[in-house]
Each structure stands twice: as structure tokens, then as C-alpha cells.
Amino acid sequence: MKISDAYTIVTSPGRNFVTLKVVTDEGVYGIGDATLNGREMAVVAYLEEHVIPALIGRDPQRIEDIWHYLYRGAYWRRGPVTMSAIAAVDLALWDIKAKLAGMPLYQLLGGKSRERVMTYAHCTGKDIDACLEEVEAHVELGYRAVRVQAGVPGIPTIYGVAKREGERYEPADSDLPAEHVWSTEKYLNHVPKLFAAVRERFGDDLHVLHDVHHRLTPIEAARLGKAVEPYHLFWLEDCVPAENQEGFRLIRQHTTTPLAVGEVFNSIHDYRELLENQWIDYIRTPLAHGGGITHMRRLADLAGLYHVRTGFHGPTDLSPVCLGAAIHFDTWVPNFGIQEHMPHTEETDAVFPHDYRFEDGHFIVGEAPGHGVDIDEELAKKYPYKRASLPVNRLEDGTLWHW
Numbered sequence: 001m002k003i004s005d006a007y008t009i010v011t012s013p014g015r016n017f018v019t020l021k022v023v024t025d026e027g028v029y030g031i032g033d034a035t036l037n038g039r040e041m042a043v044v045a046y047l048e049e050h051v052i053p054a055l056i057g058r059d060p061q062r063i064e065d066i067w068h069y070l071y072r073g074a075y076w077r078r079g080p081v082t083m084s085a086i087a088a089v090d091l092a093l094w095d096i097k098a099k100l101a102g103m104p105l106y107q108l109l110g111g112k113s114r115e116r117v118m119t120y121a122h123c124t125g126k127d128i129d130a131c132l133e134e135v136e137a138h139v140e141l142g143y144r145a146v147r148v149q150a151g152v153p154g155i156p157t158i159y160g161v162a163k164r165e166g167e168r169y170e171p172a173d174s175d176l177p178a179e180h181v182w183s184t185e186k187y188l189n190h191v192p193k194l195f196a197a198v199r200e201r202f203g204d205d206l207h208v209l210h211d212v213h214h215r216l217t218p219i220e221a222a223r224l225g226k227a228v229e230p231y232h233l234f235w236l237e238d239c240v241p242a243e244n245q246e247g248f249r250l251i252r253q254h255t256t257t258p259l260a261v262g263e264v265f266n267s268i269h270d271y272r273e274l275l276e277n278q279w280i281d282y283i284r285t286p287l288a289h290g291g292g293i294t295h296m297r298r299l300a301d302l303a304g305l306y307h308v309r310t311g312f313h314g315p316t317d318l319s320p321v322c323l324g325a326a327i328h329f330d331t332w333v334p335n336f337g338i339q340e341h342m343p344h345t346e347e348t349d350a351v352f353p354h355d356y357r358f359e360d361g362h363f364i365v366g367e368a369p370g371h372g373v374d375i376d377e378e379l380a381k382k383y384p385y386k387r388a389s390l391p392v393n394r395l396e397d398g399t400l401w402h403w
């Protein structure tokens with residue numbers, strides 16, 4: 001069996017997605033998600049110029065060999081563009097292998113470790129009261145876990161909070177980067193009040209999460225972690241930029257609030273110090289940015305040695321292909337923690353027909369052979385690519401800050 005064709009499909013049913021389709025000479029095909037939010041066309045160029053020509057004629061069943069060919073063989077290792085391109089190939093090849101076996105992907109990985117996959121929803125509001133209403137609505141939908149982000153008095157726009165009531169939050173919301181304003185002091189003074197209000201209204205059982213989006217220094221993160229301890233968060237996410245991994249030692253020394261890290265990581269090597277020193281509790285890299293299933297299963301196994309669990313990134317800027325494959329992975333992986341869930345638009349769901357379903361705050365994996373997600377290429381053509389950028393963030397005095 002040989003790979004006879006491979007090509008990228010760029011579509012924008014509400015937001016941009018890049019899909020790689022790998023076709024075999026026996027007619028079986030697989031698809032992988034290659035979407036890197038705000039940098040979509042860089043991955044397309046990498047795939048079209050450097051990966052696809054080298055794939056044609058190879059045996060699609062040799063997933064391991066192809067992975068190392070693309071990783072070691074490239075000489076230029078790691079990095080989000082490279083690892084997203086490799087991930088797209090890897091997801092497509094696992095899709096093909098599972099289809100050839102006539103099995104849903106989770107069976108090939110080792111079978112079910114659980115019946116359903118707990119998800120967390122995004123709840124945002126311009127202030128604490130609006131946010132509590134969102135939490136109420138999501139609890140009614142069945143969610144057992146919610147990520148809570150509210151506007152902060154004195155900061156005009158805030159990451160993760162929809163611009164207008166009732167609208168979805170979209171990170172890549174303008175042609176060129178919009179500029180946001182940030183004040184650490186205002187934020188740190190406000191956030192504990194938000195969690196006090198959530199616990200007072202919803203009690204102790206709801207799992208509550210929060211994303212800091214890399215905006216604090218280690219000592220500030222330690223202060224926040226300590227301040228929210230009475231509200232026992234499920235996790236505090238990306239509390240500092242993680243290039244300085246040693247910073248987590250300081251945070252860990254001061255707080256028992258669990259820490260999640262890694263939605264911008266793309267390799268097992270990014271996590272080595274954090275895991276070996278037991279500084280974090282959840283790994284966040286999605287399959288589509290972390291080299292696919294072949295690489296992420298190694299990371300999950302390493303994490304398991306240190307009692308660290310998975311909590312895959314799952315925003316709307318990863319396509320249903322990534323989400324579908326993640327649900328198979330989550331159903332299998334022994335050290336599963338939680339799966340992020342931001343529902344895709346109806347247009348996106350129509351372009352990517354899938355067999356996973358949401359029920360009572362959980363995802364239920366499908367039984368179709370492969371990862372269970374397809375692409376309607378004719379429909380995809382109706383939604384042309386449109387450049388969209390993530391914002392930048394500045395302190396009140398104009399200094400460019402972390403985002």
C-alpha cells in the first residue's frame with residue numbers, strides 16, 4: 001500500500017482551519033488537523049513545500065518511521081509550525097490505520113479506560129454577576145466543570161471574555177493584531193473575589209478552572225495560587241510564561257493550587273524539567289500541535305510517572321478533526337484528567353461531519369473506524385481563508401506584555 005496523494009484544505013466557516021488529507025492507492029484516506037491559530041498559512045507552506053512531496057509513495061502503515069523521518073530527518077526539530085505539520089500527517093495516518101483495521105481509533109491505542117470523557121466549558125462575563133449567569137447556564141447544560149473568566153474593573157478589554165454579551169469569545173478577532181491593555185495589580189486584586197462568588201453560589205462540587213494566559217511573574221503567580229486556595233480550583237492555567245521553568249519551583253513552594261501548563265508547548269522536551277521536578281499537575285498540548293498521537297502518547301506516559309494527567313487544549317481554533325482524535329485519546333489514556341470544550345459553530349460542524357457526541361457534561365466517543373471525523377470538501381470551498389490575528393497585550397504605560 002502506498003500514499004498516492006496528499007493535499008491541504010484551507011477553509012474558514014467562521015474561523016480558519018487547515019486540514020491535511022492523505023490518500024492511498026487502495027482508496028482509503030485519512031485526515032489530520034494542521035491548524036495553528038493566526039499562523040495557518042505557515043503550516044500550509046511547510047506541508048506543501050517540504051512534507052507532502054516526501055510522503056508520496058511511502059507506506060502509510062509505517063507511522064513510526066514516517067514520524068521520525070519528518071522529525072529527525074528535517075534536521076530543524078521542534079517548534080509549533082514543524083510539530084503541527086508532523087501532527088497533521090500523524091493524525092491522518094492513525095486514521096488510515098484504524099480504518100484499515102476496521103476499528104475506532106481508541107481500540108488501536110489499547111481500548112477504553114473509561115466510558116465517557118469529562119469536559120470543561122468556558123464561562124465569561126463582563127463582570128462577576130454576568131459571569132455567574134454564564135456558569136448557571138452551563139451547569140444547566142450538564143457541565144461538571146467550568147473555566148471562569150470575568151472582566152476586571154479598570155481594564156477595558158480582557159483576554160478570554162467575549163466582546164459583547166451572548167457572543168462567543170474569539171482570540172483571532174482582527175486582520176492585524178488588536179492591542180489590549182493589562183494591569184497585573186487590578187487583576188490580582190479582583191480574581192479572588194470572582195472565585196469567592198462562584199463557590200458561594202454553586203457550592204463545593206462544581207470543578208472550577210481559571211486561565212491566567214501567561215501574564216504573571218512567578219511570585220505574582222504564587223500570590224494568586226495562595227489567594228484562591230480556599231476555593232479549591234481544579235487548576236490554574238498558564239500562570240507564567242513557561243520559558244523559565246525554574247520559576248515553577250517558586251510557585252510550587254507557595255501554593256497547593258494545581259497547575260496546568262503547555263497549550264503553547266509542542267514537544268516532550270518542553271516539559272522535562274516541569275515533570276521531573278513535579279512542578280505541574282496537567283499537560284495541555286493538543287494532539288494537533290504536539291506531533292500527533294505518536295508523540296503525545298509518549299508525553300502522556302512520561303507525565304503519568306509523576307502523577308500528572310492530561311487536560312488537552314480544545315478551543316474553537318482547533319478543528320473537529322483534532323477534537324475527534326482527542327476524544328479517542330482521552331477515552332484510552334490511563335492518566336486522563338479533563339478535556340477542554342468550546343463548541344464549534346454549526347457551519348464548522350457541517351464542514352467536518354463527526355461521530356463524537358456531547359452528553360451530560362461529557363464527550364462520548366464514536367464507533368466508526370478511524371478517528372470518526374471527515375471533511376466535506378465541496379462545502380469547505382464556500383468559506384475562503386481570511387487572515388485573522390491574535391491580539392497583543394500592553395501594560396497601562398505602553399510596555400508590550402505577555403499574551
Ligand SMILES: O=C(O)C(=O)C[C@H](O)[C@H](O)CO
Pocket residue numbers: 037171211213263313314315317340390
Ligand atoms: O483555551 C484556552 O485555554 C486558551 O488559552 C485559548 C487560546 O488563547 C487560543 O487557543 C489561542 O489561539
Ligand SMILES: [Mg+2]
Pocket residue numbers: 211213237238263
Ligand atoms: Mg489557555
